[in-house]
Amino acid sequence: GEQVEQRPPHLSVREGDSAVITCTYTDPNSYYFFWYKQEPGASLQLLMKVFSSTEINEGQGFTVLLNKKDTRLSLNLTAAHPGDSAAYFCAHGNEKITFGAGTKLTIKP
Amino acid sequence: GALVYQYPRRTICKSGTSMRMECQAVGFQATSVAWYRQSPQKTFELIALSTVNSAIKYEQNFTQEKFPISHPNLSFSSMTVLNAYLEDRGLYLCGARLSGTGQAVFFGKGTRLTVV
Numbered sequence A: 001g002e003q004v005e006q007r008p009p010h011l012s013v014r015e016g017d018s019a020v021i022t023c024t025y026t027d028p029n030s031y032y033f034f035w036y037k038q039e040p041g042a043s044l045q046l047l048m049k050v051f052s053s054t055e056i057n058e059g060q061g062f063t064v065l066l067n068k069k070d071t072r073l074s075l076n077l078t079a080a081h082p083g084d085s086a087a088y089f090c091a092h093g094n095e096k097i098t099f100g101a102g103t104k105l106t107i108k109p
Numbered sequence B: 001g002a003l004v005y006q007y008p009r010r011t012i013c014k015s016g017t018s019m020r021m022e023c024q025a026v027g028f029q030a031t032s033v034a035w036y037r038q039s040p041q042k043t044f045e046l047i048a049l050s051t052v053n054s055a056i057k058y059e060q061n062f063t064q065e066k067f068p069i070s071h072p073n074l075s076f077s078s079m080t081v082l083n084a085y086l087e088d089r090g091l092y093l094c095g096a097r098l099s100g101t102g103q104a105v106f107f108g109k110g111t112r113l114t115v116v
Helices: none
Strands: A004-007 A010-014 A020-023 A032-038 A044-052 A057-058 A060-069 A072-077 A086-093 A103-108 B003-008 B009-012 B020-027 B030-038 B044-050 B069-073 B076-081 B092-100 B106-108 B111-115
Touching: A004 A086, A010 A020, A020 A086, A020 A103, A032 A060, A032 A072, A044 A060, A060 B044, A072 A086, B003 B092, B003 B106, B009 B020, B020 B092, B020 B111, B030 B076, B044 B069, B044 B076, B076 B092
Parallel strands: A010 A103, B009 B111
Antiparallel strands: A004 A020, A020 A072, A032 A044, A032 A086, A057 A060, A060 A072, A086 A103, B003 B020, B020 B076, B030 B044, B030 B092, B069 B076, B092 B106, B092 B111
């Protein structure tokens, strides 16, 4: 079945620095991609939904890049702040959504 | 906005007993409902996908005999964990998808199952 490799599993950056999380997927026909944030003890919060036709997507404080040629999806936090500390999951699929293994992001003061 | 409620939030059951959890979509009609499990220190595994007017599709390693699902209308789904054992513990998430393809799945807060 479809697989998603998410890197790194753990990431620690200083407040104000950037952070990059990357997912590599195997299904070249995927149309829809998602990034979710999970704070400790909480459920999943949708950060961004990306369609395969859009390669650069900007949110509040982050950018999502989709490289279809390399089948790679990345989440780039531009200036990390303490509230960004959480687990982040990429996901993609058409009818069925497959999740990456997650990245635990820690923001140091 | 679109909200998904799950009940109960936490539950503890004895090994070998069964536990039923519920998922309610509020404010929208969910054309499909997916049940996921997040085991300790792991990612989200899809258990089954239930789509309106289609049979419920279970993923490999998950069966209807173990995780029977009911999806009687566009706003409600329930799943039972039968004969729960230690390996069944984790956070069970219900994800409801808005009508129309390409819509993101909205998740409830989950039901955390502990087996003792």
